[in-house]
Amino acid sequence: MSALNTNVAVAVIGAGAMGAGIAQVAASAGHRVWLYDNREGAAAQAIDGIARQLARRVANGKLAAEAREACIAALAPADSLEQLADAGLVIEAIVENLEIKQALLRQLEAICAADCILASNTSSISITRLGAGMSRPERLVGMHFFNPAPVMALVEVIKGLATDPNVAARVLATALAWGKQPVLARSTPGFIVNRVARPFYAESLRLLQEGAADCASLDALLREAGGFAMGAFELTDLIGHDVNYAVTCSVFDAYYQDMRFQPSQIQKELVDAGHFGRKSGRGFYDYREGALRPDAATLHSSAAVPAVIVEGEAGLLQPLLERLAQQSVSISRRAGRGLLRVGDASLALSDGRLASQRAADDGLNDLVLLDLALDYRRCTRLGISWATGTSASAVDQVVALLGVAGIQVTPLRDSPALCVLRTVAMLANEAADALLQGVASAADIDLAMRAGVNYPQGPLAWADQLGAATLVTVLDHLQAAYGEERYRPSLQLRRQLAEGARFHE
Incomplete structure (x- = not known):
């Protein structure tokens, strides 16, 4: 399936940081782009913001002046939804509220042409549920960008139960033509990234709660041993605990309180206190002026080096x-x-x-x-x-x-599977379960985790490196130590072990 031709107009609804970013991506790819927001003047302000940002890139030698001019010329604010009637693709990036999004999609169905593709940038709402109130849900697809959209490579293309496969394929090809790394996923809670990434946060939070080590030490291990760009506490401080905790709760509830996704009381306490991380000045770390960043615990020895x-x-x-x-x-x-x-x-x-x-x-x-x-x-x-x-x-x-x-x-205090091993084992386990349930292919799961959250390698590639036997053993021992279903090995891992198979051949 080919990408949308650049002579097809694109509309983006919602002129916040995400909507403006998506509009910039589409305009930079050569499309004429309408940007609409129901707040008066918000779309025009967002376009001005894009212009200033691109001007800085030109000044820094990172963008040609001609490319900036072409992008800005392609962007136009819309005064009403009716102005979007000629768009061939409309992407909504409004508030994460099911009823509000459904009402907008019904309006768009009445305004846009029958062959117009309607896409939602939702990060957590089921595409199937969004489409349930539409007369033609087959033309609805998820198009989940990551923030900031012009920088982050990943786009999750989400198929709802009614989504026409040709619509999903065209959106996938279009995202690729826009310079993104798209992956195809079925509409399940958390899609790929927000589901598979939960253990990255959860295992560090549990180790902290159990007194295995402090935040700085656990973060340092994930960075300097695990190869992750940031540790779990640094990353949740950056994301914002209000956002990260809400996503965890959403996934936990959507999976009927499966203990693999259990929220943390420690993180809830931060949210209750208004300590959201960097944006509030305090989270797991203190970002206020003059605050000192703690160092990781490090052992030293003057002993003779043994053989x-x-x-x-x-x-x-x-x-x-x-x-x-x-x-x-x-x-x-x-x-x-x-x-x-x-x-x-x-x-x-x-x-x-x-x-x-x-x-x-x-x-x-x-x-x-x-x-x-x-x-x-x-x-x-x-x-x-x-x-x-x-x-x-x-x-x-x-x-x-x-x-x-x-x-x-x-x-580390004596803890089952220490820090990096238990985190990687649980990431691989969740990725294997997503594969088992047909959420996405092994290649797309790993690509999503590398491109979407900057993992050093995909969890299924890591599973191949460690071997299914090692992972099943580690998870069995974790489950025995805690007596919890949280650590149960996925059937897919046990299948890989029984068949002697790899996720990537």
Whole structure:
């Protein structure tokens, strides 16, 4: 299916930050664009704002003056909905309210031509429900941009139950022609990104609530070990806790209080206090003038660097061993059950069990567990925890060893699957469940999470890297530790394990 021809007019309803951004995207792609808002003068003000913003880009050498002039010339404010009658695509970006959106769509049906595509930029309302009050719901599709629309690459194209597949295909092609990275999804709560991303916030919030570590430490681990652009507390402060908490509650309610999406009391308390994050000056961090940003907890050691004995297969820790070998650390191998012996310490990648539980189960003394890293060759920080009774010298020797490789060490209270591992396992689990339920393809799920929330790699690609066996084991151990359905492994992960299949071949 081909994209809309640039001689087709586009209309955007709602001149807020999102609507103005969408209008700018369509105009920059060569369409004539109507911008309408029911607030008098709002559309004209938004176009003036776009003009000023583009002028700054021209001044900074990031945009040709001709491109700016062409974009501004293509934008025009509309005084009434009736002026949108000649549009071939109308995108509403108004308040997130079902009844108000439905009323607008019914008006547009009466005004626009029969072949005009009607699109909603909703981030949370079912496209199927929006279309239920229309006479021709087959021409309604979701077109969910991410803020700021001119910058963010992702567009989720959402099919409602009645959406004509040809309409969805044309919108998908049009978004691609506009320079975006579109993905196709079925209309389910949270679509792709707002559903699959919930564990990224939820697991850090739970670890904080349990006293596993502080905000700065958990954020540092997700950034410096996990490869995420921001930690969960930094990101929710940026998004705004009023917004992030509301989305979580919406998804939780839409899935009939499934505990995988349970909101956090800690975040609710911030919302109740009006501490919404950066925009209010306070959130998990203090953004007021003169406030100091806390540092991550970091262990230090002056111990002699011990040699490493590898017992059995190193598995996912092999890249770490190669990094240590480059620093002239002596590494030897012998038969065993997949452990590293570091001086007095037994060192292993977490498998989801508490360190104390694993030490008791496996008869290990001085057990220290390592957290997951996106790339052990390049990470600059790792989390560790240790079993009750582990000697201070054993922990010290592990810290000294990692320090030789230039890796800072952050301690965590003994917690199942530590920080990065449990977060990645739950992201992969939710992505696998979305795939199982036909929300989107594996490729589109991973693309959505990379382009929409800037993940270092898609959760299903990460699942392939770790292996279904590892993920199912970690999730089974998390579920056993907490006794909660929240951590149940998706049937799709168990299927991948049984079939020996990968998400991306």
